[in-house]
Amino acid sequence: MDAELFPRARTEIAPGAVHVPDWLDPALQHDLLTACREWARPPAGLREVRTPGGGTMTARQVCLGWHWYPYAYSRTTTDGDGTPVKPFPPWLDELGRRAVADTLGAPTASYDIALINFYDADARMGMHRDSDEKSDAPVVSLSLGDTCVFRFGNTETRTKPYTDVELRSGDLFVFGGPSRLAYHGVPRVYEGTAPGELGLKGRLNVTLRVSGF
Ligand SMILES: O=C(O)CCC(=O)C(=O)O
Numbered sequence: 001m002d003a004e005l006f007p008r009a010r011t012e013i014a015p016g017a018v019h020v021p022d023w024l025d026p027a028l029q030h031d032l033l034t035a036c037r038e039w040a041r042p043p044a045g046l047r048e049v050r051t052p053g054g055g056t057m058t059a060r061q062v063c064l065g066w067h068w069y070p071y072a073y074s075r076t077t078t079d080g081d082g083t084p085v086k087p088f089p090p091w092l093d094e095l096g097r098r099a100v101a102d103t104l105g106a107p108t109a110s111y112d113i114a115l116i117n118f119y120d121a122d123a124r125m126g127m128h129r130d131s132d133e134k135s136d137a138p139v140v141s142l143s144l145g146d147t148c149v150f151r152f153g154n155t156e157t158r159t160k161p162y163t164d165v166e167l168r169s170g171d172l173f174v175f176g177g178p179s180r181l182a183y184h185g186v187p188r189v190y191e192g193t194a195p196g197e198l199g200l201k202g203r204l205n206v207t208l209r210v211s212g213f
């Protein structure tokens, strides 16, 4: 594979959308995974997300700061065990702001929402826009564990044109500006591709957003 022969490079996938391979070093990946495991515990822990059409999202999810459910936010886990959403820690805001500073330039707002998605080998996420926030601050996405295909599209349709990007453990993807409302999704997770030393079976994605609420 080319990625093995040539180092993976930082790439602007679309205007305002930047992929930075290996942004989190192994120690930080380990610390973030430890935090995710704590957040996933009840109360207000990892849950299955039911969509209004009667379906269930295949990635399971836990939120921090504001609880997202299709398609709004609340301070309690209205579609979970009903308890208050876990707080959004200041260190996660610092991480989010550093991600923006490293990619798109000086951040202007504080991050106050985290969605942590857990994917087993069969989980996927359909093409969607992150559009339930009132802020146009960039979305910051951090990946841990198994490699996935992240499909990054356009602001008009769920379909082509789009670009498929491989997100591996430690990778950062930031989308803001003209790409803030682009459709994106995860069509595929490659089972068993997580770095062995991390000790994670599956994939975790930590998405940081600014509510503007
Ligand atoms: O898992 C990912 O990489 C994407 C997650 C996502 O798009 C979301 O939670 O809105």
Ligand SMILES: [Fe+2]
Binding pocket: 128, 129, 130, 184
């Ligand atoms: Fe999203």
